[in-house]
Amino acid sequence: MAVLVYTENWDGRFKKSTYELVSYAKAISDMMETTVVALSIGPVEDKELEKLGDYGVDKIIKISDDLYSVLDNQVYTRVIADVAENEDANVILLSHNNTGKALAPRLSVRLKAGLVTAVIKVPSSVEPFTVCKKVFSGKGFVHLVVLSEKKVLTLSKNSFELVEKKTKPGIEEYSPDFTLGDFKTRVEKVDKQTGKLILTDAELVVSGGRGMKSPDNWGPIEELADLLGAATACSRPVSDEGWRPHEEHTGQTGKVIAPNLYIAVGISGAIQHLAGISSSKCIVAINTDPDAPIFEAADYGIVGDAHKVLPELITAVKEYKSEN
Amino acid sequence: MKIIVCLGNVPDTTTKIKFTDDNKKFDSDGVQWVINPWDELALTRAMELKEDSNNSVNEITVITVGTLGTEPTIRKALAIGADNAVRIDAEPIDSYFVAFQLAEYLKNEEEDYIVFAGIESSDYNGSAVGSMLAEFLNLSSISAVSSLEMQGDQIKIFREIDGGHEVVSMSAPFVTVVQKGIAIDPRIPAMRGIMMARKKPLNVVAAVECAPLTEMLSFELPQPKPPCKMIDADNAKELIDLLQNEAKIL
Ligand SMILES: Cc1cc2nc3c(=O)[nH]c(=O)nc-3n(C[C@H](O)[C@H](O)[C@H](O)COP(=O)(O)OP(=O)(O)OC[C@H]3O[C@@H](n4cnc5c(N)ncnc54)[C@H](O)[C@@H]3O)c2cc1C
Numbered sequence: 001m002a003v004l005v006y007t008e009n010w011d012g013r014f015k016k017s018t019y020e021l022v023s024y025a026k027a028i029s030d031m032m033e034t035t036v037v038a039l040s041i042g043p044v045e046d047k048e049l050e051k052l053g054d055y056g057v058d059k060i061i062k063i064s065d066d067l068y069s070v071l072d073n074q075v076y077t078r079v080i081a082d083v084a085e086n087e088d089a090n091v092i093l094l095s096h097n098n099t100g101k102a103l104a105p106r107l108s109v110r111l112k113a114g115l116v117t118a119v120i121k122v123p124s125s126v127e128p129f130t131v132c133k134k135v136f137s138g139k140g141f142v143h144l145v146v147l148s149e150k151k152v153l154t155l156s157k158n159s160f161e162l163v164e165k166k167t168k169p170g171i172e173e174y175s176p177d178f179t180l181g182d183f184k185t186r187v188e189k190v191d192k193q194t195g196k197l198i199l200t201d202a203e204l205v206v207s208g209g210r211g212m213k214s215p216d217n218w219g220p221i222e223e224l225a226d227l228l229g230a231a232t233a234c235s236r237p238v239s240d241e242g243w244r245p246h247e248e249h250t251g252q253t254g255k256v257i258a259p260n261l262y263i264a265v266g267i268s269g270a271i272q273h274l275a276g277i278s279s280s281k282c283i284v285a286i287n288t289d290p291d292a293p294i295f296e297a298a299d300y301g302i303v304g305d306a307h308k309v310l311p312e313l314i315t316a317v318k319e320y321k322s323e324n
Numbered sequence: 325m326k327i328i329v330c331l332g333n334v335p336d337t338t339t340k341i342k343f344t345d346d347n348k349k350f351d352s353d354g355v356q357w358v359i360n361p362w363d364e365l366a367l368t369r370a371m372e373l374k375e376d377s378n379n380s381v382n383e384i385t386v387i388t389v390g391t392l393g394t395e396p397t398i399r400k401a402l403a404i405g406a407d408n409a410v411r412i413d414a415e416p417i418d419s420y421f422v423a424f425q426l427a428e429y430l431k432n433e434e435e436d437y438i439v440f441a442g443i444e445s446s447d448y449n450g451s452a453v454g455s456m457l458a459e460f461l462n463l464s465s466i467s468a469v470s471s472l473e474m475q476g477d478q479i480k481i482f483r484e485i486d487g488g489h490e491v492v493s494m495s496a497p498f499v500t501v502v503q504k505g506i507a508i509d510p511r512i513p514a515m516r517g518i519m520m521a522r523k524k525p526l527n528v529v530a531a532v533e534c535a536p537l538t539e540m541l542s543f544e545l546p547q548p549k550p551p552c553k554m555i556d557a558d559n560a561k562e563l564i565d566l567l568q569n570e571a572k573i574l
Binding site for chain 2: 010072077096097098101102103104105106108109112113114115117130135136137138139140141145147148154184186188189190191193196198201204228240246247249253254260261271272275281282284285295296298299301302303304305308309312313315316317319320
């Protein structure tokens with residue numbers, strides 16, 4: 001028996017969410033009294049792989065063949081399922097991100113393993129295997145039992161703390177036998193924003209809504225975000241209007257994020273918006289309307305005009321930064 | 325070519341969520357049911373593709389696994405413009421069960437087709453059915469799709485990756501799991517569409533035996549949040565102070 005964790009990499013690097021997932025895998029393997037096996041696909045240097053040993057991985061399987069640098073969901077599913085069988089893994093874990101969402105359901109079918117996506121805690125019991133996730137876009141929680149012998153889970157970002165546990169995992173190369181012809185997904189072009197903090201990775205987020213009135217008023221939002229090292233986000237009407245890029249749209253139909261700090265400026269706090277941000281550890285609202293629903297979701301609030309409050313906040317952050 | 329849109333029937337997004345039966349069941353009393361928001365966008369995009377004479381989409385089928393109670397939602401999809409509908413008559417127990425039913429129905433499909441499924445359903449937030457269906461049918465799947473364009477038989481798909489997107493080319497049949505961006509404003513049925521929808525075929529088929537792999541035990545509501553601490557607009561500095569010393573974020 002083992003817990004298999006798929007450790008995705010981005011240009012050869014792991015992210016904090018990778019280590020969260022590994023820590024989570026370790027916690028489950030302790031409950032089940034078994035080991036953690038990590039699977040890495042794509043070119044990742046051993047030095048980077050060894051970092052997984054900071055969080056309790058017992059064994060690392062790597063596939064470094066360039067052939068696997070394109071994400072073909074069908075091929076990846078077969079590869080991960082084969083490794084799961086070779087390693088006799090009963091629990092397979094992925095991050096609840098674009099890749100995890102694409103692969104976990106396929107794995108569930110291939111392995112006939114019950115799937116629970118976006119889990120937020122360690123199982124309350126492993127026998128029966130009982131996990132908790134959010135439902136109704138954050139308006140409730142459900143406790144589920146996975147009935148099958150094998151299980152596939154995806155873990156929500158920022159829901160499990162990193163737990164250091166030094167191990168010295170061995171690294172094994174694995175060569176699945178697929179050929180180029182098996183890859184039906186042909187990627188013609190990759191467009192990546194460079195140098196910009198990615199919203200879903202950000203620990204701090206400054207977000208603007210329709211209350212900002214015009215795309216020309218975003219200067220202070222960007223300045224505040226820059227000073228804090230935060231990413232920028234927005235409400236749906238703002239991205240629908242083309243005031244801000246679609247990648248910034250947060251909410252039920254946009255990105256669901258869980259940063260440590262979410263500052264909502266000129267956002268009313270509609271239920272669909274809250275669905276994307278309510279897992280933030282701390283929410284700050286700035287709004288002219290004292291009755292705006294955002295204040296019910298917020299931890300700290302300022303009733304006031306964004307155009308006056310933001311410059312003052314910027315000054316305060318500058319002072320704070322010069323003092324610290 | 326045919327586009328098959330998977331349709332979820334979910335509570336309106338503004339629904340106040342309640343549970344009954346000792347928190348074992350979702351309380352559907354007084355709930356307004358709608359097409360799952362992403363599926364509505366998927367259907368909208370399917371319509372746009374069919375209307376564009378540069379490509380070969382000639383039919384849109386919506387398909388759902390649900391009991392009789394889902395028919396108003398299906399009729400709405402027909403009123404928006406789907407040509408026909410399939411309802412597999414069963415309570416959707418879990419994603420695996422739903423995807424299995426869809427696959428059992430679609431495995432006999434002969435014409436070339438593309439399946440559109442939404443990235444998640446706004447009730448149980450599973451993010452699973454579309455990709456599961458692809459695995460059952462042994463088809464390719466592209467997930468996190470924010471745009472799909474067709475030129476004749478050439479299909480170009482934008483797939484979101486962290487911090488950007490990839491442009492992927494595909495040929496039918498395959499499954500796309502779509503999200504924000506696939507269409508901007510969902511279409512609303514017009515009077516004429518509503519009249520026509522009554523006459524469009526809604527094919528009810530029996531479900532096939534399949535054991536679910538998960539079971540929901542109980543629900544819980546989130547803890548009420550402590551009241552928001554208000555800070556005077558003239559004292560923005562205090563906020564920074566609180567974030568630093570009370571919330572310990574900065
Ligand atoms: C199916 C469905 C899905 C949806 N999905 C999403 C989603 O994913 N994300 C999302 O955001 N929305 C979503 N919506 C839309 C949502 O219902 C709201 O319409 C939207 O969130 C409102 O955006 P807003 O807060 O920016 O604008 P508004 O509601 O117009 O609020 C603007 C706020 O700014 C305040 N304001 C005005 N002037 C100032 C000023 N000078 N200084 C400070 N404050 C000021 C106002 O008091 C007001 O509270 C969805 C809707 C539906 C039906």
